[in-house]
Amino acid sequence: MAAASSFKFDLLGIGNPIMDLLAHVPESFLPEAGGSKGGSMLVNEADIARLIQKLGDRVAIASGGSAANIVLSANRLGLRTTYVGKIGGDLAAKFYHFNFVSQGADGSRFKRTNLPNGRCLTLITPDGERTMRVNLGAAMALSPEEITASDFAEVRHIHIEGYLVFNLALAEKIAATARAAGCTISIDLASFEAVDMARDWLFEQLKKGVHIVFANEDEVKTLFQKEIAYDVSASELATYGGIAAVKVGKNGAWIAQGSNLQKIQPVHVDRVVDTTGAGDAWAAGFLHGHLRGMSHKTAGVIGSVLGAECVQHLGAGIPEARWPSLLKQIAGLNLGWADSHYSRKVKFFRKRQISRFLFDCKRVRRYFIVFPMKAPCVTLLVWLTVFSSVPIIKSKIIAKNLRQNQCRLSLVRDIPGYNGNATAASAGVGPFTSW
Numbered sequence: 001m002a003a004a005s006s007f008k009f010d011l012l013g014i015g016n017p018i019m020d021l022l023a024h025v026p027e028s029f030l031p032e033a034g035g036s037k038g039g040s041m042l043v044n045e046a047d048i049a050r051l052i053q054k055l056g057d058r059v060a061i062a063s064g065g066s067a068a069n070i071v072l073s074a075n076r077l078g079l080r081t082t083y084v085g086k087i088g089g090d091l092a093a094k095f096y097h098f099n100f101v102s103q104g105a106d107g108s109r110f111k112r113t114n115l116p117n118g119r120c121l122t123l124i125t126p127d128g129e130r131t132m133r134v135n136l137g138a139a140m141a142l143s144p145e146e147i148t149a150s151d152f153a154e155v156r157h158i159h160i161e162g163y164l165v166f167n168l169a170l171a172e173k174i175a176a177t178a179r180a181a182g183c184t185i186s187i188d189l190a191s192f193e194a195v196d197m198a199r200d201w202l203f204e205q206l207k208k209g210v211h212i213v214f215a216n217e218d219e220v221k222t223l224f225q226k227e228i229a230y231d232v233s234a235s236e237l238a239t240y241g242g243i244a245a246v247k248v249g250k251n252g253a254w255i256a257q258g259s260n261l262q263k264i265q266p267v268h269v270d271r272v273v274d275t276t277g278a279g280d281a282w283a284a285g286f287l288h289g290h291l292r293g294m295s296h297k298t299a300g301v302i303g304s305v306l307g308a309e310c311v312q313h314l315g316a317g318i319p320e321a322r323w324p325s326l327l328k329q330i331a332g333l334n335l336g337w338a339d340s341h342y343s344r345k346v347k348f349f350r351k352r353q354i355s356r357f358l359f360d361c362k363r364v365r366r367y368f369i370v371f372p373m374k375a376p377c378v379t380l381l382v383w384l385t386v387f388s389s390v391p392i393i394k395s396k397i398i399a400k401n402l403r404q405n406q407c408r409l410s411l412v413r414d415i416p417g418y419n420g421n422a423t424a425a426s427a428g429v430g431p432f433t434s435w
Helices: 027-033 045-058 066-077 091-102 137-141 162-166 168-180 192-197 199-208 217-224 230-238 278-291 296-310 320-336 340-352 377-387 392-405 422-427
Strands: 009-014 019-024 040-042 060-063 081-084 119-124 130-135 155-160 184-188 212-216 243-247 253-257 260-264 357-359 409-411
Touching (some): 009 066, 009 278, 019 045, 019 091, 027 119, 045 119, 045 130, 066 081, 066 184, 066 320, 155 168, 168 199, 184 278, 192 199, 192 217, 199 217, 212 217, 212 230, 212 278, 230 243, 230 253, 230 260, 243 278, 243 296, 260 296, 296 320
Parallel strands (some): 009 081, 009 155, 155 184, 212 243
Antiparallel strands (some): 119 130, 243 253, 357 409
């Protein structure tokens, strides 16, 4: 596997790009939709139209699709993201694509057809549970023959939407092509109906190698076909060699890899509006942390923060106005970066008592990443004053300068051309600040 910085994209999501139709309904309405409460079921266009007619003006519209939800949230956290999926040729498809790229993700790998765009009707009961009835439309037209190595070029990690298992030939081609391209793979089990239909295929993929598996309580029960404690199910999933993340809603999550098992505590909220997309938000937070080299615990906590935020709003997306405070909250979590990949570097910083830094946008991940780039000044302020001898008043100035210029931190004495004074700037390694 090449170094992370050699990839154009950190994360590619592949799935069904469908419009979400959302409606709050009483429990008594669910028999109209057929099937079981809390699951997802494929229906035809006539069924969707009939339910929408019965709901009247109670239906709200938003962009959706599990993998797309993950890609967009991960992009807001700072990952470089792109997406593969098939959209239609109608106005809904145009709106979907416009909304996707306007949020900052790459939309160059969408595939297109003249069919109507896919739709998902989500019925939300008073307990916040959602029951989904899906008509894939254009998304269903994506064929295995359309999946090529170029779809995964310059991609570090791909996330496969579990709903794709309704077309096993397509899911198999995606997994095989991604492995051949050298990508790491994660998959979300999506729904207990999907797991029940594709159980043998899922176990086959686990044996071939899946880097991360996301599942909720209903999905692991269906996978193992028995009542099983969630911590046990995470450990059992991890025996296949990857990371297992079992999400248990308001009770948090269990993460396992090898013999290591950790409980991730939930983030409690006062009022649940809609659980649509909460699992996707959790997965986005975890993937962000994992791909940035954080520990499982830190990545899981970020997932819990996003999941808790998501359930307080209608639909799978987190409102634009909420992201600044979320990024501040997550930046605060990252102060514990003596864990995982960066522990050796932090100890090195403490030992050397750094008092000079280079601000250089081009030198990324040399020793320590200040992340996210839009972190508030207090994040850098605390980091500088704890791990270095920088006076607090100067840290404030540095933090402001760093954030405004979206710069990175590197150790000055390890930069070619540095001779102990400000002449390092003339070596072509970027603007230098000395004090």
